[in-house]
Each structure stands twice: as C-alpha cells, then as structure tokens.
Amino acid sequence: MSILVTGAAGFIGCNNVLALNARGITDVIAVDNLEKSEKFINLAKCRISDYFDKRDFIARVRAGTAPKPTAIFHQGACSDTMEQDGVYMMENNYRYTLDLFHWAQELRIPFIYASSAATYGAKTEFVEDLRCEGPLNVYGYSKYLFDQVLRREMPFLRAPVVGLRYFNVYGPHEQHKGRMASVAYHQYFQYRREGRVKLFEGCLGYTDGAQLRDFVYIDDVTNVLMHFLDNPVSGIYNCGTGRAQPFNDVALSVVNRLREADGREELTLEEAVAKGEIEYIAFPEALKGKYQAYTQANLENLRAAGCDVPFRTVQEGTRDYVQYLLQAHPVEG
Numbered sequence: 001m002s003i004l005v006t007g008a009a010g011f012i013g014c015n016n017v018l019a020l021n022a023r024g025i026t027d028v029i030a031v032d033n034l035e036k037s038e039k040f041i042n043l044a045k046c047r048i049s050d051y052f053d054k055r056d057f058i059a060r061v062r063a064g065t066a067p068k069p070t071a072i073f074h075q076g077a078c079s080d081t082m083e084q085d086g087v088y089m090m091e092n093n094y095r096y097t098l099d100l101f102h103w104a105q106e107l108r109i110p111f112i113y114a115s116s117a118a119t120y121g122a123k124t125e126f127v128e129d130l131r132c133e134g135p136l137n138v139y140g141y142s143k144y145l146f147d148q149v150l151r152r153e154m155p156f157l158r159a160p161v162v163g164l165r166y167f168n169v170y171g172p173h174e175q176h177k178g179r180m181a182s183v184a185y186h187q188y189f190q191y192r193r194e195g196r197v198k199l200f201e202g203c204l205g206y207t208d209g210a211q212l213r214d215f216v217y218i219d220d221v222t223n224v225l226m227h228f229l230d231n232p233v234s235g236i237y238n239c240g241t242g243r244a245q246p247f248n249d250v251a252l253s254v255v256n257r258l259r260e261a262d263g264r265e266e267l268t269l270e271e272a273v274a275k276g277e278i279e280y281i282a283f284p285e286a287l288k289g290k291y292q293a294y295t296q297a298n299l300e301n302l303r304a305a306g307c308d309v310p311f312r313t314v315q316e317g318t319r320d321y322v323q324y325l326l327q328a329h330p331v332e333g
Contacts, residue, residue, distance in 0.1 A: 001025060001027060001070050001071075002027045002028075002029060002049070002067070002068075002069045002070055003020060003025060003027065003028050003029070003069055003070065003071050003072075003073065004028075004029045004031065004069040004071070004072045004073065005017050005020070005028055005029070005030055005031070005072075005073045005075060006031040006032070006054065006057075006072075006073070006074045006075055006076030006100070007031070007032055007074075007075035007076030007077065007114075008028070008030035008031060008032050008042075008043060008046070008048070008051075008075070008076075009030070009032040009033075009034060009039035009040065009042045009043045009176075010032065010039065010042070010075060010076065010176075011042075011169070011171075011173055011174040011176075011177060011218070012075045012114065012166070012169060012218065012221065013030075013032065013042075013073075013075035013076065014042035014043070014045065014046060014173045015171070015172070015173055015218050015219075015221070015222050016073050016075055016222060016225055017030065017046040017047075017048065018045065018046060018222075019222035019223075019225060019226055021046060021047045023226070026047040026048070026049065027049045028046070028047070028048040028049055029048070029049060029050050029051075029052065029067055029069055030043060030046070030048040030050070030051045030052070031051075031052045031053075031054050031057045031076060032051075032053075032054060032076060033053060033054045033055075033076075034053070036176065038176055039176050041175075041176070042173050042176070045173070050067070054076060054096070058096055058099060058100075061099060061100065061103050062099065066103075068107055069107075069109065070109055071109055071110045071111075071112070071229060072100060072104050072109065072110070072111045072112065072113075073112050073113075073225065073229075074097060074100050074111065074112070074113040074114060075113075075114050076096070076114075077092065077093045077097075077114055077142075077143075078092050078093060078139065079116075079139065079177075079180055080139065080179075080180050081118060081137050081139045081140070081180070081290070082137075082179075082286070082290075083137075083138065083139060084138075086138045089138045089139060089142050090138070090142055090145075092142075093139070093142035093143065093146075094142045094145050094146055097113060097146045098146060098149060100113075101113070101146075101149070101150075101161065104159060104161070105157065105158050105159055105161075107159070108158050108159045109159055110159060110160045110161075110162070110228075110229070110232040111159065111160070111161045111162070112161075112162045112164065112225065112228055112229070112232075113146075113161070113162070113163055113164070114143075114163075114164060114166060115143045115146070115147055115163040115164060115165045115166070115236060116139070116140060116143040116165055116166055117165050117166060117167045117168075117214070117238070117240065117292075117295050117297070118135055118136070118137065118139055118140030118143060118144075118292075119133050119135055119140050119143050119144040119147060119165060120132060120133055120134070120135075120140075120165075120292070120295070121133070121134040121135045121136040121140060121292070122134065122136060122292065124294060125298070126214075126238060126240075126295060126296055126297050126298050127298045127300075127301075128165065128235075128236045128237065128238060128298075128301055130151075136289070136290045136291075136292070137290055143165075146163075147163055147236055150163055150234075150236060151236070154234060154235075157234055159232075160232035160233055160234045161234050162228045162232065162233065162234065162235065162236075162237065163235070163236040163237070164221075164224065164225070164228075164237055164238075164239040165236065165237065165238045165239055165240075165297070166216070166221065166239050166240075167213070167214040167215070167216050167238070167239065167240030167241070167295055167297050168182065168183075168213045168214060168215045168216060168240075168295070169182070169216050169217075169218055169221055170182030170183070170184045170185065170215060170216075170217060170218065170317065170321060171217050171218030171219065171317070171320075171321055171324075172218065172321070172324045172325075172328070173218075174218075175329075182215075183215075183247060183250050183251075184215075184250055184253075184254055184318055184321055184322075185321075185325075187250065187251055187254040187255075188254055188258070188321075188322060188325050188329075189329075191254060191255060191258050191277075192258070195276075195277065196276055196277050196278065196279050197251045197254060197255060197277070197278055197279070198278075198279050198280070198281050199247050199248065199251055199278065199279070199280055199281070200247070200280065200281060200282075200283045200284075201280045201281065201282055201283055202280075203283045203291070203293065204291070204293040205293070206293055206294075208248075208280040209246060209247045209248040209251065209278070209280060210246045210247070210248060211246065211247055211293040211294065212244035212245065212246055212293070212294045212295070212296070213244065213245070213247065213292070213294070213295050214240035214241055214242070214243065214244055214245075214295045214296050214297050215241070215245060215250060215314050215317065216239065216240045216241050216297075216311060216317075217311070217312045217316075217317030217320065217321070219312075219320070220241070220309060220310070220311045220312055220317075221239055223309045224239050224302075224307060224309050227306075227307045227309055228307070231305075231306055231307075233305050233306075235301065235305060236301075237301055237302045237305060237307070238297035238298060238299060238301070238302055239297070239302070240295070240296070240297025240299070240311075241297065241311035241312070241313070242296065242297050242298070242299040242311065243296065243311070243313065244294060244295065244296035245313070245314045248269055248278070249314045249315065250314055250318060251272075251278050252267070252268075252269050252272055252278065253314055253315050253318035253319070253322075254318060254322060255267065255272055255277050255278065257318060257319055257322035257323075258322065261322075261326055
C-alpha cells in the first residue's frame, strides 16, 4: 500500500503520516515545499519512502510520470487567512487540488482532502450546505470553490472523495506555522516568557475572551482521517468537536497546566485575570470584518457517515498538548 500525503512536512500532514506509521504503513510518498527548510524537522519524525517538491510533483502528475499511490491524503495548502495574494492562493489551494482530484479519479483511488471551517465565514450555522457558507477571505474562498466542484461531480465519481472541513486544530508539530499556529501554542510560550497569556477584548457582541470556537485536538483529527481511509465514502464533512468553547477556556487551561507543572494551585478565571496571568488586549484593526467570533461544527453528517470518533474537550486536549510542549520545549521559546 503506497499512500501519498501532500503537505507532509506541515502540521496536519506530519500527524497524518505519523498516524499511518503507527499502523505500520511506511510506504508513504511525501510531498511538500521546503523553501522554509525548518519544516524538515517534522519530516524527520516520519517514516516515508520518497519525497517530492510540490511543484515537481504536480508537473509529474500533469505529464503522467508521477508514482501512482493507492490513496491520497491532500493536506497541502497555504492556510494563512491573512494572505492577500489571491493569485497565489487560488493556484496553490484550488488549482493544485483540482488537478490531484482529477488524477485520483483517473487512478480510481480514494482522495481525502483538507477543506476548512473558513468556508462558513461569519455564518452561525455550521452545516455542510451552501446556504450556511460565505467565506470572509481568499483562503476560505479557495477551499469553498473546490467544495463546489466536488458537489457538482458527486453523481459522476469513479472513486471516493472525502472533504474534511477542519475547525480550529491544535496540537504537536505546528511549531513552523508562526502567527498561524494555534492559540494554545502561542499561549504556552507567552506564559513561559511573561507569566501571562493574552486574549482579545470583547468584540462582535462577546465579552472579553468569550468569543467561541470549536477547538479540535490533532490526534482526534487523525483518527477521523484513518476512519475514512478504512471506510471510504464520498462527501464533505465537518471535522470538529461539535462543542464551542470560549478562548478563556484555552487560556485558563494553559495557565493551570503550567502552574500544575510548577507545583502551584489551579486558578479560576476570575483569579487568573485578577493576578494578571490572563490579560485582554485590543482587537486588531486588521481582523475587523474578517474574524469568526463563533464556530461549532454540526456533526450530524459525519456521524451519519459512520464516523464515531470521540473528541476531546479543550481541557482534555490542552492537558495533552502542554505535556507534549513541556517535553519538546522545556525552556522558553
């Protein structure tokens, strides 16, 4: 079994490969872009059979000379929601996905690709349906557009295609993502450096730190990926917990896990704010009109597809993640 994973040096892609490795699958063709060479650190944790630059690989696909896998996990994309270069975004996220999709159909092999909760934009109902969708940025649009391709092609598919709309994923191996790394990742290092974490003040009708997101731990995401490898069906599915939790929960969980590691007692939210260990800062001008203040995956379609993967709460996932970070980054980052 030879499996192709694009974005294999990235956050979700690396964990995707590691999940395959945990099953004893090491014939993995890894595709990525190592212009930022530090991403090799993630690949070095994986067992793969070959590596291709993403531009070289798609050229081979188009020329008919690419090695032929038995399944494709397409995780590669620019996930920077602040990226302003629409030409690059559409070529990298949309056109590349379209070409791999057509190739997978020609080979008659499963194609599991990364969509995004960004397709919903500011909508407040998160059901995989056109009426609920309205991306706020070109990243969300690049994902939204390919989802529409799949919907049109559904009656004519020759092999399974699964689109997973990732919500706010966090966990190990995201260190290369810079500003796009998770809130929990940034707060871990903030607290180690400054003894406090920072959240946005109230906005869009929410009080300080009370904006709600569906935070999903990476191990739960890879369990979903493995489910669809084992049980290939076609469709677009939300990949979140189905549980919206406030940013305050993330911050307090990070603070208390680090306090616990230092042998100190847990704090309530009110105590953490009073002690200055959680601080609220002004909402950035650059995010106004482009910010999702609430997300919560509707899991009805995911469950109807037979995926019964359980999802951690923020408190459970953050405990696991902080434990990992304490081992991986025992000194201040």
